[in-house]
Amino acid sequence: MPQGFAELLMYVAPPRVQQAQGQWLKRTMEILGVQRLDAADLDLKALWLSPHLLLTQTCGYPLMTELRGKVQVVGRPVYQLPHSANGNHCSLLIARDDDPRQALVEFKGSHGLLNSRDSNSGMNLFRHALAPLQQDGKFFADTTLTGGHRASLAAIKAGNGDLAAIDSVTFDYLARDASEEVAGVKVIARTAEGPCLPYITRLGADADAIRAAMNQALNELPDVAHALAISDVLPASEADYQVLLDYQQQAISLGFPLL
Numbered sequence: 001m002p003q004g005f006a007e008l009l010m011y012v013a014p015p016r017v018q019q020a021q022g023q024w025l026k027r028t029m030e031i032l033g034v035q036r037l038d039a040a041d042l043d044l045k046a047l048w049l050s051p052h053l054l055l056t057q058t059c060g061y062p063l064m065t066e067l068r069g070k071v072q073v074v075g076r077p078v079y080q081l082p083h084s085a086n087g088n089h090c091s092l093l094i095a096r097d098d099d100p101r102q103a104l105v106e107f108k109g110s111h112g113l114l115n116s117r118d119s120n121s122g123m124n125l126f127r128h129a130l131a132p133l134q135q136d137g138k139f140f141a142d143t144t145l146t147g148g149h150r151a152s153l154a155a156i157k158a159g160n161g162d163l164a165a166i167d168s169v170t171f172d173y174l175a176r177d178a179s180e181e182v183a184g185v186k187v188i189a190r191t192a193e194g195p196c197l198p199y200i201t202r203l204g205a206d207a208d209a210i211r212a213a214m215n216q217a218l219n220e221l222p223d224v225a226h227a228l229a230i231s232d233v234l235p236a237s238e239a240d241y242q243v244l245l246d247y248q249q250q251a252i253s254l255g256f257p258l259l
Helices: 015-032 044-048 060-065 120-133 149-158 168-177 207-220 222-228 238-253
Strands: 003-006 053-057 071-079 091-096 111-114 142-145 163-167 185-190 199-202 230-234
Touching: 003 015, 015 053, 015 168, 015 207, 015 222, 044 053, 053 207, 060 120, 060 238, 071 207, 071 238, 091 120, 091 149, 091 168, 111 120, 111 149, 120 149, 120 163, 120 238, 149 163, 149 168, 149 185, 163 168, 199 207, 207 222, 207 230, 222 230
Parallel strands: 003 053, 111 142, 111 163
Antiparallel strands: 053 199, 071 199, 071 230, 091 163, 091 185
């Protein structure tokens, strides 16, 4: 039996989402007739670039800045969530509910929170939204890296930052299943849209067959599809993610290369 690494690690909360991803992945592997290898010793970048990769998910920004030409895009999910549509999502710029500021420009000189510098939703879309408002290449007086969207939410609520960009899929999952994590925050603005996080495989693999198996598994497991709020995996390519580099270039052209 063929073997390969298969991990879905980008959305791991709330617990029923993580559990549903595990069920979806298991059935997909069964349909493909591939034995899943243990990836416990691999970090994300090693997994993405493994010659034994069958299926995983990455962020659109590292796809275009680190992985371009080194992996193959399988597809992108269509989420049935409030801030996602047609295979696209956005970031929600959030602040504490009791913060009197209502407009994005009012947060100039405040404390910004980033989940990581290689994140599309937590940095690239954030930078693009703030670029028209920055002055001399600066918007925030200070920025802190939190390590994750849920950590950014917690930091905002604790008063350890003023404004953060939260991936809309993460936010909507939490709002649906773990509302306490988004209680006490408000949405100041939405960023521009971008294609949802891509599923990838190694170069040379049969991406069409993998995508077909993923969709077959969704159809066979309606409870899993409901928990994931995914109706379909659309065909996709690197070209679909060029818009993310366009957003980067727009920010740079406005004199805002770094957030």
